[in-house]
Every structure is written in C-alpha cells, then in structure tokens.
Amino acid sequence: MSVASANQPHSGPAIDVLIPAIEKDLATLPFVIDSLRRYVRHPISHIYIVSPASTSIRSLCNRKGCIFVDERTVLPFTKKDIHYSSSRWNRSGWLYQQLLKLNGDHICRERHFLVIDADTVLIRPHSFRKEGKQIFYCRSWSQPEYFRTYRKLMGAPAPSPRSFVTHYMLFDKTKLGELKRSIEARHGMRWHAAILHSINKKRQFGFSEYETYANYVYSRNPGLVIMRSAANKSLHTAMSRLGEARVRKLARTYRSLSFHQRKGYSRPAGR
Numbered sequence: 001m002s003v004a005s006a007n008q009p010h011s012g013p014a015i016d017v018l019i020p021a022i023e024k025d026l027a028t029l030p031f032v033i034d035s036l037r038r039y040v041r042h043p044i045s046h047i048y049i050v051s052p053a054s055t056s057i058r059s060l061c062n063r064k065g066c067i068f069v070d071e072r073t074v075l076p077f078t079k080k081d082i083h084y085s086s087s088r089w090n091r092s093g094w095l096y097q098q099l100l101k102l103n104g105d106h107i108c109r110e111r112h113f114l115v116i117d118a119d120t121v122l123i124r125p126h127s128f129r130k131e132g133k134q135i136f137y138c139r140s141w142s143q144p145e146y147f148r149t150y151r152k153l154m155g156a157p158a159p160s161p162r163s164f165v166t167h168y169m170l171f172d173k174t175k176l177g178e179l180k181r182s183i184e185a186r187h188g189m190r191w192h193a194a195i196l197h198s199i200n201k202k203r204q205f206g207f208s209e210y211e212t213y214a215n216y217v218y219s220r221n222p223g224l225v226i227m228r229s230a231a232n233k234s235l236h237t238a239m240s241r242l243g244e245a246r247v248r249k250l251a252r253t254y255r256s257l258s259f260h261q262r263k264g265y266s267r268p269a270g271r
Contacts, residue, residue, distance in 0.1 A: 018104040027240070034064075038122075047067065098207060115209075135226045138166060138228065142208070145203045
C-alpha cells in the first residue's frame with residue numbers, strides 16, 4: 001500500500017488519534033492504524049482505541065503500540081442507556097459511538113486529535129492543518145436530518161455549502177469545548193443530553209458528529225477553513241484481499257477506502 005508521495009516529511013503540530021472500535025472491526029483496524037502512520041503528515045503522539053472490554057482489541061493495541069480505552073470510562077452512560085431504534089432499525093450503538101468521539105477531548109493529550117472510523121483506510125497522504133487553517137475533507141451530499149438537528153442544537157442553520165461527513169476529522173480541543181459549552185448554555189443541560197433531546201428519533205439519520213463540529217468551526221470563521229474533496233471509495237471486498245497493485249491503482253483517484261460491513265456500531269447505509 002504505497003504511492004510515490006507516501007514518504008513526505010511530517011509537519012505541523014503533533015496530534016493524537018482516536019478510533020472507536022468493536023471486535024467486528026478487527027478485519028480492518030490493523031490496516032487503519034498502519035495507514036495513519038504512513039499517510040498522516042503530522043507527528044502522531046498517541047493512538048487511542050476506544051472499545052468495549054475486548055481481549056482481542058487489547059492484544060492488537062499491544063502489537064501496534066496503541067492505547068486501549070474502555071468505552072465505559074468515557075461518558076457517564078453506556079450504549080444500553082440510548083434508545084434510538086424502530087421495528088426496522090437500531091441506531092443506538094451508532095449514536096453512542098458519535099458521542100464517544102465528541103468526548104475525545106477528555107481522552108487525548110494533544111490539543112489536536114484526529115478521529116477516524118475503524119473501517120476507513122487512508123491510501124494517500126493527508127494533512128489537516130496548513131498555515132493556521134483547518135483542513136476539512138468534504139463531499140457533495142449529506143442527510144437532511146443532520147442539518148435539522150444542527151439547527152435545533154445551535155439555533156441557526158448549518159452554513160457550509162458542502163458536507164463534512166467523510167469518515168475522519170481533526171478536532172481542536174479548544175473549539176470542541178466551545179461547541180459543547182455553547183450547546184449547554186443554549187439548552188440548559190449537558191451537551192450529550194441536548195443532542196439526544198434534539199434528535200428526531202423516528203428518523204434513522206438523526207445526528208452527525210462530523211457535520212455538527214465542522215459546521216460550528218466554519219460558522220465562527222470560514223476564512224480559517226480549507227475544504228478538500230474527500231474522494232472516498234466504499235468497497236465490499238476485504239482490505240486484506242486487495243493487494244498492493246490494486247491499492248496503488250485506487251490511490252490515483254481516491255484518498256481513502258471504507259469497508260462498511262459492520263454491525264453493532266456500524267454506519268448505516270447512506271451515512
């Protein structure tokens with residue numbers, strides 16, 4: 001898995017990485033970790049894997065030099081306390097995972113931390129800050145319900161002309177803290193309670209952590225935001241079966257690959 005520019009020097013601020021995962025992610029998680037170390041153009045201080053208690057994931061953390069975090073220590077509630085489902089779908093774990101990501105400022109040590117989904121592998125170099133500006137990777141479509149919830153939370157429409165739902169994002173602890181305090185001040189309750197309260201639980205695409213954070217940052221100062229096309233490709237073939245030549249070919253067109261085959265906390269189709 002390599003492209004000609006993979007050996008560019010690291011630059012910019014040191015960052016941490018946060019990856020929420022479950023055991024079903026073990027097929028892709030080693031590739032995700034390796035791709036971060038190869039293609040992220042910032043020094044990486046720590047990689048945190050947030051997971052339910054799992055001997056297999058702890059073992060992977062030991063092998064890959066990552067830090068295991070028991071998800072039960074991250075929020076004052078668990079997945080079982082979230083009730084977001086219908087007779088046809090259950091998004092409780094999917095929503096719980098998003099709230100885990102938004103509390104990453106209580107896990108990571110560096111001011112900036114990269115959150116990446118455990119089924120998304122980088123195949124080209126990525127930078128997330130440039131000359132004091134935030135780089136967000138974007139796509140052209142999103143779910144309307146994400147923006148309805150954003151408006152309920154923030155009292156204003158989401159301002160960005162593009163979607164920030166692209167499976168990974170760099171968070172700034174300072175700005176994330178400001179976002180959560182703003183939500184709490186507006187709603188008179190903890191930020192996570194406000195999110196749960198604002199979602200239309202009859203709709204299965206009720207909230208996006210990436211859309212919410214990035215639109216908040218963009219709303220504060222759009223001139224300090226750089227947007228780049230995510231160029232993400234969703235595949236159903238296992239990463240382990242692709243081979244170097246296929247990945248090199250894909251890297252000519254795409255920046256990352258996603259393997260949306262998980263259950264439990266998985267991203268629903270269309271996420």
